[in-house]
Amino acid sequence: MIKVRQLFDYDSYTYTYLVYDSVSHEGILIDPVSAQIDRDLKLIKDLNIEMKYVCETHIHADHITSCGRLAEELDAGIIVSERAGISHPRLANILTKSLNFGSETLHILHTPGHTETCLSFYTKGYVLTGDALLIRKCGRTDFQGGSNVQLYNSVREHLFTLPDDTVVFPGHDYTGQTSSTIGEEKLLNERLNLSISQDEFTEIMNNLNLPYPKSMDEAVPANLKLGIN
Ligand code: FE
Numbered sequence: 001m002i003k004v005r006q007l008f009d010y011d012s013y014t015y016t017y018l019v020y021d022s023v024s025h026e027g028i029l030i031d032p033v034s035a036q037i038d039r040d041l042k043l044i045k046d047l048n049i050e051m052k053y054v055c056e057t058h059i060h061a062d063h064i065t066s067c068g069r070l071a072e073e074l075d076a077g078i079i080v081s082e083r084a085g086i087s088h089p090r091l092a093n094i095l096t097k098s099l100n101f102g103s104e105t106l107h108i109l110h111t112p113g114h115t116e117t118c119l120s121f122y123t124k125g126y127v128l129t130g131d132a133l134l135i136r137k138c139g140r141t142d143f144q145g146g147s148n149v150q151l152y153n154s155v156r157e158h159l160f161t162l163p164d165d166t167v168v169f170p171g172h173d174y175t176g177q178t179s180s181t182i183g184e185e186k187l188l189n190e191r192l193n194l195s196i197s198q199d200e201f202t203e204i205m206n207n208l209n210l211p212y213p214k215s216m217d218e219a220v221p222a223n224l225k226l227g228i229n
Contacts, residue, residue: 009033012063021102034064055079057130058118061216068226081117109158113151114139130171148202
């Protein structure tokens with residue numbers, strides 16, 4: 001049976017997810033944050049999880065990952081978009097598009113647009129969307145190979161085609177919300193609901209006037225090395 005545990009980093013408002021099969025205890029960790037490595041290792045040990053993969057939804061600009069360190073410590077594979085151009089002996093070939101954990105399957109969806117490296121992960125009943133789809137919002141598209149056109153198409157073609165009752169677990173939330181559903185976002189997402197056209201979405205994204213991400217110059221180079229010094 002699939003279990004999803006949501007973890008939070010207060011500094012970067014990042015959600016980390018532990019997805020596991022409660023029968024076999026095989027698991028997958030998504031978007032771990034360097035500053036929380038001790039917490040995450042303790043939880044994995046407490047729950048007796050055998051980690052199969054540590055995954056990055058994209059090359060993050062707002063925190064440093066512990067992906068590389070955890071994969072080594074836990075003897076797990078690494079999943080990151082091939083578009084990041086990273087080489088590491090534990091890097092799994094994601095052209096297979098699905099990962100097994102126990103008797104369950106996690107499907108890899110290519111959902112570029114927030115960045116060119118964005119992946120989402122779908123398993124029965126749940127989708128982990130990184131910053132492609134946030135609750136009522138979406139990630140910005142003005143850095144790291146981002147594209148309004150790509151993000152709009154990614155969400156419409158790969159996320160909004162999932163069952164309406166699929167729980168959406170985002171990469172961040174800045175308002176204290178924890179999850180949504182595909183049906184809710186199709187109706188209520190302020191930027192991407194089904195009544196919004198590609199041109200309207202582009203107009204919205206071109207007028208966000210967001211500040212330069214404060215940790216980007218430090219985080220991106222570190223994350224291109226999977227957080228390994
Ligand atoms: Fe991001």
